Amino acid sequence: xxxxxxxxxxxxxxxxxxxxxxxxxxxxxxxxxxxxxxxxxxxxxxxxxxxxxxxxxxxxxxxxxxxxxxxxxxxxxxxxxxxxxxxxxxxxxxxxxxxxxxxxxxxxxxxxxxxxxxxxxxxxxxxxxxxxxxxxxxxxxxxxxxxxxxxxxxxxxxxxxxxxxxxxxxxxxxxxxxxxxxxxxxxxxxxxxxxxxxxxxxxxxxxxxxxxxxxxxxxxxxxxxxxxxxxxxxxxxxxxxxxxxxxxxxxxxxxxxxxxxxxxxxxxxxxxxxxxxxxxxxxxxxxxxxxxxxxxxxxxxxxxxxxxxxxxxxxxxxxxxxxxxxxxxxxxxxxxxxxxxxxxxxxxxxxxxx
Numbered sequence: 593x594x595x596x597x598x599x600x601x602x603x604x605x606x607x608x609x610x611x612x613x614x615x616x617x618x619x620x621x622x623x624x625x626x627x628x629x630x631x632x633x634x635x636x637x638x639x640x641x642x643x644x645x646x647x648x649x650x651x652x653x654x655x656x657x658x659x660x661x662x663x664x665x666x667x668x669x670x671x672x673x674x675x676x677x678x679x680x681x682x683x684x685x686x687x688x689x690x691x692x693x694x695x696x697x698x699x700x701x702x703x704x705x706x707x708x709x710x711x712x713x714x715x716x717x718x719x720x721x722x723x724x725x726x727x728x729x730x731x732x733x734x735x736x737x738x739x740x741x742x743x744x745x746x747x748x749x750x751x752x753x754x755x756x757x758x759x760x761x762x763x764x765x766x767x768x769x770x771x772x773x774x775x776x777x778x779x780x781x782x783x784x785x786x787x788x789x790x791x792x793x794x795x796x797x798x799x800x801x802x803x804x805x806x807x808x809x810x811x812x813x814x815x816x817x818x819x820x821x822x823x824x825x826x827x828x829x830x831x832x833x834x835x836x837x838x839x840x841x842x843x844x845x846x847x848x849x850x851x852x853x854x855x856x857x858x859x860x861x862x863x864x865x866x867x868x869x870x871x872x873x874x875x876x877x878x879x880x881x882x883x884x885x886x887x888x889x890x891x892x893x894x895x896x897x898x899x900x901x902x903x904x905x906x907x908x909x910x911x912x913x914x915x916x917x918x919x920x921x922x923x924x925x926x927x928x929x930x931x932x933x934x935x936x937x938x939x940x941x942x943x944x945x946x
Contacts, residue, residue: 612647615628622686631648684717695727704735708728729788733764733765790825794829799830802826809822810823823843827841827863831843858880862894877895881911889915889924893931896931899911
């Protein structure tokens with residue numbers, strides 16, 4: 593495995609990997625001098641980095657076969673895992689990478705229309721570009737999340753409005769699913785593609801499939817953005833299948849490595865709530881509810897429910913009031929009002945009325 597060596601500080605490991613990523617990017621663009629320089633720098637930082645040797649060897653191979661550029665380009669693409677494709681020129685490979693970079697930049701800015709257009713242009717230039725499928729899938733997923741926010745948070749839609757919006761949500765999720773599946777098919781070791789497939793399956797309430805996809809993602813960590821977050825999603829799929837022991841194990845592990853991960857902490861609390869372990873559940877719900885960076889109205893709802901189970905009426909009222917302050921028009925707020933109606937006003941409200 594790349595990066596395993598002794599006698600070097602951890603900082604050198606990270607620096608070596610950064611240099612290697614630069615070398616691969618230069619090689620993809622056929623900037624051979626820069627690619628060789630960066631691979632040499634990577635090896636200077638980590639002499640045991642086998643992938644850096646591989647990249648530098650590919651640079652020399654390209655140099656040795658300059659007269660047969662297209663053939664070499666295909667060889668390099670396949671050997672380096674950049675996406676093997678046929679019938680396309682070297683210029684198209686570079687243009688595809690450029691379009692993909694634009695798509696990612698637009699996605700970061702939440703300019704979804706432009707991000708989708710650029711990812712499709714990237715795929716037109718290189719239909720085997722697995723990352724372009726992933727980025728287009730992320731565009732569809734963000735559209736789905738935005739739609740869900742309209743449906744459940746900004747305004748708790750009902751009736752025909754809710755039905756029409758739900759259809760849009762399902763369509764976006766299905767399109768995202770198709771793109772993530774295409775990326776995973778092109779590169780079976782693409783952990784991030786499998787992870788995103790699992791997230792979509794969770795949103796579609798296909799929890800058995802989600803468990804399978806997310807387990808596959810964790811088995812392929814080299815191209816996985818956040819193993820901790822993927823593990824939190826895996827625990828959530830298990831929770832919905834009532835596999836509480838397995839779910840708690842995955843979620844505890846996620847929290848252990850990232851103690852302030854809001855998603856994993858909230859979901860572990862839900863496991864404890866389902867198992868009627870009220871004190872454990874309350875502690876974690878309180879932690880998420882009190883953390884402004886989490887912004888979890890649902891944590892306040894379940895904190896209220898947990899305090900009610902414990903018979904702590906005043907604590908339950910406080911949790912209800914925090915829930916109602918977050919987003920008064922959301923479906924969660926509606927549930928807070930309904931489930932907390934029997935609690936009556938807070939002590940401070942009663943004092944003001946007197």
